[in-house]
Amino acid sequence: MTTHRAGTGRARRRRWPAVVVTGVLVAGAAGWAVAYGPLRGEEAPRTADPEAVRTARAFLSSWAAGDLAGAARLTDSPAKAEETLRNFTAGLEIAKPVLTAGAARVDGAEGAEGAGARVPYRAKMPVAELGTWSYGSELAVARTDAGWRVRWELPLIHPQLNDKQRFKLVEEESAELAAVDRDGKAISAAEHPSLVSVLGLGGGKPRGEVQVVDRITGETRATAVRFGPDPGEGGGPLRTTIDARTQAAAEKALARHLDGRNAGLVAVRIDSGEVVAVANGPAGGFNRAFQGTYAPGSTWKVVTSAALLAKGAVTPETRVDCPKYLTVGKQFHNVETSEIPGASFRQDFIHSCNTAFVALRGRLTNDEMTVFAKDHFGIGPEWKTGVGSVDAEVPVPATETEKAAALFGQGRLRTNPLAMASVTATAVSGKFHQPLLVKGTEQPAVATKPLPSGVVKQLRSLMRDTVTDGSAKVLASVPGEVGAKTGTAEVTEDGNNNGWLVAYDGEIAVACVVEGAKSGSGSAGPVLRDLLAELASG
Template sequence: MTNRRVGRRRRWPAVAVTGVLVAGAAGWAVGFGPLRPGGAGEEAPQVADPAAVRAAESFLQSWAAGDWAGAARLTDSPAKAEQTLRNFTAGLEITKPVLTAAGATRTEGGNGATVPYTAKLPVAGLGTWSYGSELGVDRTDAGWRVRWELSLVHPKLTEKEKFRLVEEESAELAAVDRDGAPISAAAHPSLISVLGLGGGKPRGEVQVVDRVTGEVRSTAVRFGPAAGEGGGPVRTTIDARVQRAADRALARHAQGRNAGLVALRIDSGEVVAVANGPAAGFNRAFQGTYAPGSTWKVLTSAALLRKGAVTPSTVVDCPKYLTVGKQFHNVETSEIRGATFREDFIHSCNTAFVALRGKLGNGEVTTFAQEYFGIGGPEWKTGIGSVDARVPVPADETEKAAALFGQGRLRTNPLTMASVTATAVSGRFHQPLLVKGTEQERIATKELPERVVGQLRSLMRDTVTDGSATVLKGVPGEVGAKTGTAEVTEDGNNNGWLVAHDGEIAIACVVEEAKSGSGSAGPVIRDVLAEVAAAR
């Protein structure tokens, strides 16, 4: 139950904020480095002129340091940019924000660049606001300039809408699992931060409101406990046994690294477990923004198979290298001569997927993700704050090639990838749900053909028995999976991914600073599925 009164240990007024990247003081951290397009050590697609990248980096550095005037001078609209950036300081207490720029890609003609970045904004006393955006850089008579657009600050910022922060404090929160049994913080430590078990915890949300009327249009992010209805406990879809298994597996295998996991029912989309590492930290499972690496091949394979562009037996060679504006290669420059698409999938061959880029239109994966997987349309409403995936149309052929195996400007999280897995192996999208009674906007999607579903299930099963996910081979049942290793920066460690299903639940896990998906996320999911199977 949540106390809706405004009284709390620290009273902040509701504040209208005309932007998002808010800095009460200097001290922002900006990370740079190419986001390399694969889980195999590939470099990122680069612009023709490195000066474009330097201009983008200088803009982000000035912005992060609170040098609004300096950042504005690097845009093509200095007056508007400075006014907007200065307004971002109002009303929010941001401590040590982090901006991480990914690899720049050429714009058409090679005269500009698009630079995606991820913002992680710790809002004092509430949590971290995490989202992704991008900025454009163009060559002008005065040199390289950032193309000023409100959406570069946040995708939801427009001339008609702005942001407002509203805070309150929760009362003692009671919550129950899917069967109506009480959920305890002691038994389910991850749910302390996810749901806000206990009491006296701050909660709030950043709302998107009409600039003139103040009418709330949507919610950018929610923080803190969920609200109970009618004075009763929060009714969740959590399965206590799966949640316990997830908490234990992450504690055992994440080894102090940041991690997130979501498990949901394939037949309904109901979330049965959500866990994070550390348990009391940021809810990466629902609010993280990650490149999904090769786990995204589940969706791109669905697109290729539905279109009839390939079958599992189609020969799609897997060379060591393939050049599309730059050179792509596989893990340790491996190759499979005369490979079939089945072999490409189960061994996660990046160059084979690059070679298939001409089989899909430039924006076809973006459209396919929305029409069949519910990604990119109406916002998902789970009952707590979550960040929707981003599947942008590729800027060029190099980015298109990278996106086919889960890199480039794609941004997902374990919630998204668990849903992708459930949709792929059932053929039907069900909007994920954690808090029962949450009002959800209907998301109209198409069903995948039975032929495609059967092929995907077979490919994922073969990945466990003969491919890169043999870490799950000993789990009882017809378990299917897909591994992924997503590189983050040129010199940093990878993010390790694994998605899997056992016919009843779909599960996705990401572990940061990992060497591979099978080696980091694999043991986590293995233990969860094995414990669930033993309890059936």
């Protein structure tokens, strides 16, 4: 069992300024995927047959729209596909799923005629009144006598679905739940409305889980997703790590600046990983802060930079040009097609230059980011906070284009404010602490290595400069030595983005994401500014 010592309340400082903003679902490069074509002197990456990709997208579209017969007709086993799709939806009380296709890749040998395609996708399944079940899977498309068809196999619905196991929904109503903050003081739904969906305050709230069970015996083999909190041990109050003042300030800041948009925010203690605030917009809605699945946008450059600096691939003073455009299978560009000729890596970081990071892709191997994120930031293994949460994903890129996008937080990367608050805390302390919300939660061991002290010093300096001279100047008025990184993550090529901001001070790291935003500094910026300023004033 892993436990963390709580602070004493009166003895600790009340400034609490460390914020991290996370999150956005992404379909292209960090907000900038437009034209296609190879770099001069480079071989163009193989692309999947457009008809194969269209078939995969049509299957997902029909499934999401409830046209299960239509979706089944696009497979090579229509009868079986329709039967399974209907059973899956009915048995789990899923309303209308949201299915988002990712970047397709060729499925077949080099040069093979009629090679198929593999298309990853993200699923958001609204389960009854419990919440959203988010996960990723993949479709394989092959040429048949009838044309392109999705290869029907049970794991395409969910990776854990097969001929020996199925899913089962178990529901119950939560009892009246008493909860206390890190100092043992009672916390209520009236004072902290965001904690209603996070902890289940007030009682009578539905909770449950989707279980993986044996098809024959019905024996439970695993839990695919859990909704709602566990009751307090021994019937006593739920002992949390929440700091009531920070929680109230976070909810107040979100409510002031959201204008009806969805958002999530998490603040953690840098020295322990303990969660001191969780806020969502709307306050009683889906727990995006813990269970959202977003591309992190340029806030991920904190991790990319850590990997490059630790390897000695760059220093803050290394010259890395920031051109308007750079093409790697598709064209990447910066906000408003800006450029910084002759830029240093420090300038690239503080002004969030996407093309500079794309240009550095050859200095990291394909799997290096995945391994580095796991070894130093604890991303990959399962986390246990005490309530339901979705773990971040850093998959190995399938193509050079995907790799380029991942370096600045796009592609198939999936995070949420919980993950990015932890990332920020790790970056500025050098040590990963698994986040915790409910005291006494038994946490699985996550083996990590500390970041080199020199890298930590460089990251803190880069993030501080981002506030004083870069894209996070919105925080410049906050007292204390605050550092930050902005992020603007593309959801669709022609729609609104998700705005991110992450920040830190001497005690906490905070992450906030605002959906349907123009930029991180413009949307999440005012939220974090108000939160940190209020905490610094007390």
